[in-house]
Amino acid sequence: MSIDQDAETRHILDCFRDRLKQIIQVEPLLDQLHFLGQDRKDKIRAKLRADGDISAAALLIDEILQTQHDKGWPRELVTALETAGCTHAVNYVRNSPPEPTEEAENDSCVRLIDLMQLTLVNMKTTDVCAQCWSLGLLTPEDKENIMKATENHGNMNGARVLLKRLVKNEAGWFSKFLQALEETEHRELVRELRGEPCNEDESMSVEIRTVEEGEQTCLALAKETDPVLNGSMPVVSANSSLLSEDLDSSVDGSVLGASAENEDVDMYNGQEEEEGDPTEDDDPSARTIELRDYQMEVARPALEEKNIIICLPTGSGKTRVAVYITKEHLERKKQMGQPGKVVVLVNKVPLVEQHYKAEFGRFLKHQYSVERVSGASQLKISFPQIIEQNDIIICTAQILENSLAKAKTGDEDGIKLSQFTLMVIDECHHTKKGYAYNHIMIRYLKQKHKNQLLKKQGKSPAAIPQILGLTASPGVGGAMNQQMAEQHILQICANLDAFTIKTKTLGEEEAKTPYKRIARAEERKTDPFGDVIKKIMDEIHTHADLLPSCEPGTQNYEQWVVQKEQNAAKEENQKVRVCAEHLRHYNEALNQSHIIRMSDAFRYLDKYHNEELKTKSSPDDEGTVTITDTERFLFTLFKDKKAKLEELMGKPEYENNNLAKLKTIILKEFSTREVARGIIFTKTRLSAQALCQWIQENPKFDEVGVSASYLIGGGDQSVVKPMTAAEQKDVLQKFRKGEINLLIATTVAEEGLDIAECNVVIRYCLVTNEVAMIQARGRGRAEDSSYTLVAEAGSGVEERESVNEYREKMMSKAIAKICKMNRADYEKKIREFQIQAIMEEKVKIKKKQQKGMMKDPPSKISLSCRDCSVFVCSGEHLEMIENMHHVNVTEQFRKLFIVRENASLQERLLDYETNGVIACKKCGQQWGSMMLYKSIECPCLHIKNFVVTYDSKKKIYNKWGDLPIRFPAFDYTQHADMLVEDSEEEDTDGD
Numbered sequence: 001m002s003i004d005q006d007a008e009t010r011h012i013l014d015c016f017r018d019r020l021k022q023i024i025q026v027e028p029l030l031d032q033l034h035f036l037g038q039d040r041k042d043k044i045r046a047k048l049r050a051d052g053d054i055s056a057a058a059l060l061i062d063e064i065l066q067t068q069h070d071k072g073w074p075r076e077l078v079t080a081l082e083t084a085g086c087t088h089a090v091n092y093v094r095n096s097p098p099e100p101t102e103e104a105e106n107d108s109c110v111r112l113i114d115l116m117q118l119t120l121v122n123m124k125t126t127d128v129c130a131q132c133w134s135l136g137l138l139t140p141e142d143k144e145n146i147m148k149a150t151e152n153h154g155n156m157n158g159a160r161v162l163l164k165r166l167v168k169n170e171a172g173w174f175s176k177f178l179q180a181l182e183e184t185e186h187r188e189l190v191r192e193l194r195g196e197p198c199n200e201d202e203s204m205s206v207e208i209r210t211v212e213e214g215e216q217t218c219l220a221l222a223k224e225t226d227p228v229l230n231g232s233m234p235v236v237s238a239n240s241s242l243l244s245e246d247l248d249s250s251v252d253g254s255v256l257g258a259s260a261e262n263e264d265v266d267m268y269n270g271q272e273e274e275e276g277d278p279t280e281d282d283d284p285s286a287r288t289i290e291l292r293d294y295q296m297e298v299a300r301p302a303l304e305e306k307n308i309i310i311c312l313p314t315g316s317g318k319t320r321v322a323v324y325i326t327k328e329h330l331e332r333k334k335q336m337g338q339p340g341k342v343v344v345l346v347n348k349v350p351l352v353e354q355h356y357k358a359e360f361g362r363f364l365k366h367q368y369s370v371e372r373v374s375g376a377s378q379l380k381i382s383f384p385q386i387i388e389q390n391d392i393i394i395c396t397a398q399i400l401e402n403s404l405a406k407a408k409t410g411d412e413d414g415i416k417l418s419q420f421t422l423m424v425i426d427e428c429h430h431t432k433k434g435y436a437y438n439h440i441m442i443r444y445l446k447q448k449h450k451n452q453l454l455k456k457q458g459k460s461p462a463a464i465p466q467i468l469g470l471t472a473s474p475g476v477g478g479a480m481n482q483q484m485a486e487q488h489i490l491q492i493c494a495n496l497d498a499f500t501i502k503t504k505t506l507g508e509e510e511a512k513t514p515y516k517r518i519a520r521a522e523e524r525k526t527d528p529f530g531d532v533i534k535k536i537m538d539e540i541h542t543h544a545d546l547l548p549s550c551e552p553g554t555q556n557y558e559q560w561v562v563q564k565e566q567n568a569a570k571e572e573n574q575k576v577r578v579c580a581e582h583l584r585h586y587n588e589a590l591n592q593s594h595i596i597r598m599s600d601a602f603r604y605l606d607k608y609h610n611e612e613l614k615t616k617s618s619p620d621d622e623g624t625v626t627i628t629d630t631e632r633f634l635f636t637l638f639k640d641k642k643a644k645l646e647e648l649m650g651k652p653e654y655e656n657n658n659l660a661k662l663k664t665i666i667l668k669e670f671s672t673r674e675v676a677r678g679i680i681f682t683k684t685r686l687s688a689q690a691l692c693q694w695i696q697e698n699p700k701f702d703e704v705g706v707s708a709s710y711l712i713g714g715g716d717q718s719v720v721k722p723m724t725a726a727e728q729k730d731v732l733q734k735f736r737k738g739e740i741n742l743l744i745a746t747t748v749a750e751e752g753l754d755i756a757e758c759n760v761v762i763r764y765c766l767v768t769n770e771v772a773m774i775q776a777r778g779r780g781r782a783e784d785s786s787y788t789l790v791a792e793a794g795s796g797v798e799e800r801e802s803v804n805e806y807r808e809k810m811m812s813k814a815i816a817k818i819c820k821m822n823r824a825d826y827e828k829k830i831r832e833f834q835i836q837a838i839m840e841e842k843v844k845i846k847k848k849q850q851k852g853m854m855k856d857p858p859s860k861i862s863l864s865c866r867d868c869s870v871f872v873c874s875g876e877h878l879e880m881i882e883n884m885h886h887v888n889v890t891e892q893f894r895k896l897f898i899v900r901e902n903a904s905l906q907e908r909l910l911d912y913e914t915n916g917v918i919a920c921k922k923c924g925q926q927w928g929s930m931m932l933y934k935s936i937e938c939p940c941l942h943i944k945n946f947v948v949t950y951d952s953k954k955k956i957y958n959k960w961g962d963l964p965i966r967f968p969a970f971d972y973t974q975h976a977d978m979l980v981e982d983s984e985e986e987d988t989d990g991d
C-alpha cells in the first residue's frame with residue numbers, strides 16, 4: 001500500500017482516538033494483528049488486565065501510531081477489526097464515520113444502557129446472548145466469552161460482559177437488542193428501555209390484580225359488583241410489583257373508562273360531596289382575574305381562538321390561565337351575539353370539585369352558570385339537560401365521551417361536540433391512545449376533516465369547539481433521543497389539534513426548581529430475614545419441582561411466577577398452581593422488606609396466610625372443603641418459619657438502610673426548618689400505611705414536631721383498605737391547616753390534587769417516568785423547598801431518576817424546537833399524524849364489527865374451577881344482568897358452591913346489593929359473589945376464577961368481554977315467576 005494510505009490511516013486513528021478506544025475490543029483484536037511485535041502485544045495485554053479495555057485500546061492506538069509497520073498494515077487492521085467484530089470501529093478507520101445525528105443517537109443509546117445497567121444485569125443472560133448472536137450482534141468468540149463469564153461468575157457478570165460488548169456494535173444494535181430482549185420474554189426490560197412507563201399504561205392491570213389475590217375474602221366482592229372495575233383483569237401484569245398503586249387507576253375516570261362501557265362510572269364516587277360551598281360569594285378577590293405577564297403571554301393564541309396546549313409547571317397557575325381564557329371566550333361570544341358554551345374536562349373525579357371551587361366556580365359563577373357533573377347531580381337531571389342549561393360544565397372526560405357515543409347511536413339522550421364552543425382539557429398529556437381524552441379528540445378530528453370535505457362540496461360544516469389543553473409536562477413517551485422526543489410531543493399536538501404549544505420561556509417569576517439531593521442508602525450487607533423468605537421459597541420450588549429462571553425479589557421473578565400459575569391452572573396442575581400463588585406473595589413480601597420494616601412485610605404474609613386458611617375452613621357444618629397435601633405443606637411451612645421470622649424482625653440491626661436514611665432526612669428537615677410541611681411519595685398503599693405507622697410509633701419524630709398521616713387512593717382495589725373521597729379530603733384539609741405536616745402518599749398525590757404547598761418533598765425508593773417526576777417535584781413550591789430522592793445503592797432507582805432527568809431535558813429542548821418549526825412543516829406533520837389516527841380508528845371499528853358478527857353461542861364454552869379443576873357449568877346456563885354481571889341461577893349450579901360472609905359488605909348500587917362471596921365447595925376457591933338483584937339471589941361469576949374450555953382448548957380469561965360469546969340477558973320476570981310458584985307449592989314434592 002502507498003505511503004499515502006499509511007499517513008492517512010495514522011491521521012484517522014489520531015483524529016478518532018477518543019472514540020475508537022471506546023469501541024475496540026482489544027483481546028480478540030490483538031490475536032489478529034500481526035504487524036505488531038509480541039513485546040508490544042504483551043505490554044497491551046498487561047494494560048488490559050490492569051486497567052481494562054479502554055485504557056488498553058488507547059495504548060494499542062498509541063503503539064500503532066508511534067512505530068513504523070510493514071506495508072499493508074492499514075488493510076490488516078481493518079480485517080482484524082472486522083474479524084474481532086468491531087464493525088463500528090471499522091467505519092471510523094475507513095474514514096466513513098456515521099452521520100452526526102446517527103452518532104448522537106447511538107451515543108444516547110449507549111448512555112441509556114449505562115444508566116440502566118443495574119436493571120439490565122438481571123436479564124436471563126444465556127437466552128439473550130444466544131438471541132443477540134443469532135441477530136449478528138456478537139461473534140462466536142464473544143458468545144463463548146459471555147457464556148464462560150456466566151458459568152464461572154454468575155448471570156450478572158455474564159450480563160455485564162454482554163452489555164459491554166453490545167455497545168461497541170455499529171449503530172442499529174440497539175433496536176436489535178430490544179428485539180432480542182423481546183424474543184426472550186424480557187418485555188418489562190424492553191418497556192423500560194423504551195421508557196414506556198408501566199405506571200401509566202398498565203395502571204389498570206396492575207392495580208386490579210392486586211385485589212385479585214391480595215385480599216380475597218373481603219375485597220374481591222366489592223370489586224365483583226363494581227361496574228367500574230368489573231371485567232378488567234389483565235393477563236399478566238408486566239413490570240410492576242404486586243401491590244403497586246397508580247393514581248390513574250384509582251381515580252382517573254379516563255382509565256376507568258377504557259374498561260367500563262358504562263356511563264355511570266362517576267356516580268359511585270364522591271356521592272357524599274353535596275355540601276355547602278365554603279368559598280361562598282363574598283370573596284372579593286374572585287371578582288377579577290389578573291394574569292401575570294408570562295400567563296398572558298401563553299394565553300394569547302387562545303384569545304385569538306386558536307387551539308393551543310399550555311405547558312406550565314405545577315404551581316404556576318395554568319388553571320387560572322384557563323379560567324381567564326374561558327371568561328374572555330364567553331364575553332366575546334356574547335358581544336358577537338353568538339352562543340357560547342365551555343366544557344372543562346378532567347381525568348379524575350376529585351378534580352371536578354376542585355376546579356369548581358378553586359377556579360372556575362370561584363371566578364366565574366357570578367357572571368355565568370357553572371355546573372359540575374359528578375356524583376348525585378347526574379341522577380337528578382340528565383347530562384344533556386345540564387349541558388343545555390349551563391354556560392360552563394366541569395366533568396370527567398368519560399362522562400362526556402359516553403354521551404357523545406350515545407348521540408352517535410341516535411340516542412336522544414346524547415350530546416354533540418358542536419354544542420360546545422370551547423373545550424378545556426386538563427392534564428392533556430393523557431390525550432393518547434386508549435384514553436378517554438383521545439376518544440373525544442378522535443371524534444373532533446373526524447368532524448374537522450369531514451368539514452373540509454363539506455366545504456369543498458359547498459355544504460355547511462358542523463361547528464367544532466376551540467381546544468385548550470393544559471399540562472405541566474407532556475413527557476417524551478420514553479423517547480431515546482431528541483428526535484423521538486419531538487415526535488412524541490408533535491403527536492400530542494396532533495391529538496389535540498394544537499396550533500402550537502406554549503410554555504413559559506424565560507422570566508423572573510419562574511417557578512423555582514427546588515434544591516435536589518440524593519440520599520443514598522448503603523446496600524444491605526446481611527439480610528437474614530430475607531434469607532429465611534428465600535429459603536421458604538426454595539422449599540416451595542423443590543416441592544413443586546419448579547426451576548425459576550431468575551432471582552426471587554426481582555420483577556422478572558414476579559412475571560415468571562404469574563405465568564406459571566396461569567399455565568398450571570390450564571394444565572389442571574393444582575399443586576404447581578397453589579405453590580406459584582404462594583410464591584408470588586413471598587416475592588412481594590421480599591420486595592416490601594427492602595422498603596418498609598421487616599415486621600410490616602411479615603404482617604403482610606401473615607394476613608395472607610390467615611385469610612387463605614379461612615377459605616379452607618367451612619362456614620358451617622357442611623365440611624366439604626378439602627385441604628390438599630400441597631396446601632397443608634404450604635401452611636405448615638409458614639407456621640414452622642413464623643417464629644424465626646418474628647425473631648429476626650425484632651432485630652433493628654437487620655432492618656433495611658432505606659428506613660434509616662429516611663429517618664435522618666425527616667429529622668433533619670423538621671428540626672432545621674421553622675415551619676416544615678412535607679410529603680413523602682412511595683409506591684404502594686401498603687408502604688404508605690406502614691411508613692406512617694412507623695413514624696407515629698417512633699417518639700423521635702414526635703420530638704421534632706412531625707405529625708404524619710397517609711394519603712392513598714379510593715376504589716376498592718388493594719390489600720389495604722382504600723380511602724374514601726371524604727377521608728382524603730379530611731386529610732388534605734388538616735394538612736392545609738397544619739394539623740398534619742407530613743403526608744405519606746402514593747402517586748395519587750402526584751398529579752392534580754390540590755395539596756397545600758410543601759417545602760419538603762421526598763421520593764422514597766420510587767421509580768416512575770419523567771412526567772411523574774416533574775409533577776412530584778412540583779409539589780415543592782415554597783421558597784426554601786428541598787427535593788430528596790431516597791434510594792438504596794445498587795437498586796437502580798437513582799439511575800432511573802437520571803434517565804428521567806435526561807428525558808426532561810430532551811422534552812424542554814423538543815418543545816423549544818417545535819415552537820420554532822416552520823409553520824408549513826409543522827402543519828404537514830400534524831396532519832399526517834391526524835390522518836393516521838383517523839385511519840387507525842376506522843380499522844378498529846371495522847375489526848370490532850367483524851368481531852361482533854363472529855360471536856359464538858354460549859354452548860361453545862364450559863367453566864371449571866381455577867384451583868381444583870372441578871366442572872362448574874356450561875356457558876348455556878349463564879345470563880347477563882345489566883350487560884355486565886354474569887350470573888348462573890340454575891339449581892345444579894347452586895349445589896356446587898358455598899356462600900361465605902363478607903366482612904366489608906357494602907350496599908353500593910340502587911338496584912342490587914351483594915350478599916357474600918361464593919366459593920368452590922370442593923376447594924374453597926372464590927368464584928364470585930352473591931348478588932341480590934331486585935330481591936332475587938343471583939350467584940354472579942367472575943371469569944378470572946375459572947378455566948374456560950373453549951373448542952376443547954383450555955384458556956384463562958381476565959374479563960368476560962374478551963370472550964367472543966354473546967350471553968342472553970337475565971330474564972327477571974321469568975325467574976321471579978318461578979320463585980313465586982316454588983313458594984306457593986312449598987309442601988309439594990318439587991324436584
Ligand SMILES: [Zn+2]
Nearest residue numbers: 865868920923
Ligand atoms: Zn375448586
